[in-house]
Amino acid sequence: MTIHQNLIAGEWVGSTGSENVNPSDTNDIVGLYAQATADDVSQAIAAAKAAFPAWSRSGILERHAILKKTADEILARKQELGTLLSREEGKTLAEGIGEVTRAAQIFDFFAGETLRLAGEVLPSARPGIGVEITREPLGVIGIITPWNFPIAIPAWKIAPALCYGNTVVFKPAELVPGCSWAIVDILHRAGLPKGVLNLVMGPGSVVGQTMLDSPDIAGITFTGSTGTGKRVAAASIEHNRKFQLEMGGKNPMIVLDDADLGVAVEAAANSGFFSTGQRCTASSRLIVTEGIHDKFVDALTERMKSIQVGHALRPETHIGPVVDVRQLKQDTDYIEIGVKEGAKLAFGGERLERDTPGFFLQPTLFTEATNQMRISREEIFGPVVSLIRVKDYDEALAMANDTPFGLSAGIATTSLKYATHFKRNSEAGMVMVNLPTAGVDFHVPFGGRKASSFGSREQGKYAAEFFTVVKTAYTQA
Numbered sequence: 515m516t517i518h519q520n521l522i523a524g525e526w527v528g529s530t531g532s533e534n535v536n537p538s539d540t541n542d543i544v545g546l547y548a549q550a551t552a553d554d555v556s557q558a559i560a561a562a563k564a565a566f567p568a569w570s571r572s573g574i575l576e577r578h579a580i581l582k583k584t585a586d587e588i589l590a591r592k593q594e595l596g597t598l599l600s601r602e603e604g605k606t607l608a609e610g611i612g613e614v615t616r617a618a619q620i621f622d623f624f625a626g627e628t629l630r631l632a633g634e635v636l637p638s639a640r641p642g643i644g645v646e647i648t649r650e651p652l653g654v655i656g657i658i659t660p661w662n663f664p665i666a667i668p669a670w671k672i673a674p675a676l677c678y679g680n681t682v683v684f685k686p687a688e689l690v691p692g693c694s695w696a697i698v699d700i701l702h703r704a705g706l707p708k709g710v711l712n713l714v715m716g717p718g719s720v721v722g723q724t725m726l727d728s729p730d731i732a733g734i735t736f737t738g739s740t741g742t743g744k745r746v747a748a749a750s751i752e753h754n755r756k757f758q759l760e761m762g763g764k765n766p767m768i769v770l771d772d773a774d775l776g777v778a779v780e781a782a783a784n785s786g787f788f789s790t791g792q793r794c795t796a797s798s799r800l801i802v803t804e805g806i807h808d809k810f811v812d813a814l815t816e817r818m819k820s821i822q823v824g825h826a827l828r829p830e831t832h833i834g835p836v837v838d839v840r841q842l843k844q845d846t847d848y849i850e851i852g853v854k855e856g857a858k859l860a861f862g863g864e865r866l867e868r869d870t871p872g873f874f875l876q877p878t879l880f881t882e883a884t885n886q887m888r889i890s891r892e893e894i895f896g897p898v899v900s901l902i903r904v905k906d907y908d909e910a911l912a913m914a915n916d917t918p919f920g921l922s923a924g925i926a927t928t929s930l931k932y933a934t935h936f937k938r939n940s941e942a943g944m945v946m947v948n949l950p951t952a953g954v955d956f957h958v959p960f961g962g963r964k965a966s967s968f969g970s971r972e973q974g975k976y977a978a979e980f981f982t983v984v985k986t987a988y989t990q991a
């Protein structure tokens with residue numbers, strides 16, 4: 515098997531590789547991927563630093579052309595890359611192709627943003643003086659990504675970093691290096707000068723940590739667990755470096771008595787279980803008012819019976835496997851915890867055998883849960899949902915906000931009054947009305963509050979806030 519190498523200073527390097535295993539079928543090895551050493555990472559950072567002066571002053575047309583070409587190639591190869599994504603991560607092929615399409619849209623959007631860079635010109639408070647406010651690139655950006663969106667998250671960090679004139683050292687998650695390698699290869703062939711984008715695959719403890727410890731990285735954008743996010747924050751403060759964190763969620767979805775039952779059930783099933791519940795925007799707490807509670811539980815469990823769990827590449831599959839054995843153990847441990855805490859296991863909870871060796875788990879619903887149980891407070895990151903019964907909207911709103919997290923929150927209601935009130939009073943970064951809490955657009959800001967996020971928003975034109983630094987210049991003519 516050929517080894518997919520790291521890209522350092524424009525050269526493909528690395529001679530030993532680690533196996534990328536398909537979670538739908540552990541006999542299927544997706545490929546071998548090089549593992550960077552601490553020394554490789556230092557070289558990548560040095561290359562990005564050396565490439566920065568020229569790239570930061572490169573013309574906007576050069577950046578536009580490379581990002582546009584990348585978008586076009588990703589889109590043209592969506593079937594192949596979607597298959598790779600589903601093989602390495604385990605989401606269904608439809609979800610894989612959807613995510614690849616999203617990555618192409620993101621590159622296309624930021625190709626356009628290169629042509630829309632603007633500043634402000636103001637009169638000074640002192641007559642005869644002009645003030646210009648411009649945005650400049652930051653320098654070397656460290657990008658650290660998780661396994662659950664193997665192409666979209668790298669795209670929404672790499673595209674704006676390059677668009678605004680930064681150079682990059684990119685470390686993808688160990689479990690899913692395939693899509694990351696593919697987009698770096700595409701960008702490299704699209705004409706990026708050497709050192710502008712460096713790929714360093716390997717373990718967080720070596721590759722990620724070397725990035726955190728480097729004084730030459732001007733900004734780190736991270737998506738992953740709360741624990742690692744705190745390390746990124748601490749190391750970044752030490753180096754006086756800008757950082758942006760996207761971490762966990764325990765996203766509530768309120769279902770009110772006046773909800774359209776079909777809409778509410780579909781939104782809950784989608785955001786609770788699709789993508790195997792492995793989305794930071796998944797609805798893992800359903801908060802349901804008394805009047806609709808029993809009907810909703812019946813309809814949701816009926817819907818869950820129709821969900822087919824299986825090999826991600828089979829057309830009949832609705833939910834693929836859990837990503838790996840470690841995550842599967844975390845999910846089943848939480849299922850045991852839920853039972854011990856006294857919640858009622860209304861559906862699922864069992865590991866499933868299929869004709870290929872993989873990490874298949876039933877979608878799982880706990881009813882009669884409380885908001886104080888660990889299954890309602892801690893992020894499980896699997897297809898496991900707690901359902902909590904409440905009296906009315908006021909209790910539901912208070913409970914929705916009673917969480918350490920604040921990424922996404924939803925409400926199913928036909929009442930304009932409650933929908934409007936919820937949009938204003940939810941303590942989440944993203945609010946959904948009659949929609950799943952997961953599933954967002956690529957051209958608008960993404961991010962949360964409280965323990966979910968830190969720093970400025972990702973995506974859309976708001977991305978400029980992180981990837982640039984503002985300069986204020988005064989001129990007396």
Ligand code: ADP
Pocket residue numbers: 658659660661685686687688716717718719721722723726737738739740741742743745
């Ligand atoms: P998860 O538990 O979902 O894998 P992590 O936070 O461990 O979440 O992983 C997210 C990303 O952070 C991965 O690319 C991982 O390799 C990286 N990472 C893990 N540990 C460190 C660390 N000490 N320093 C920097 N990056 C790390």
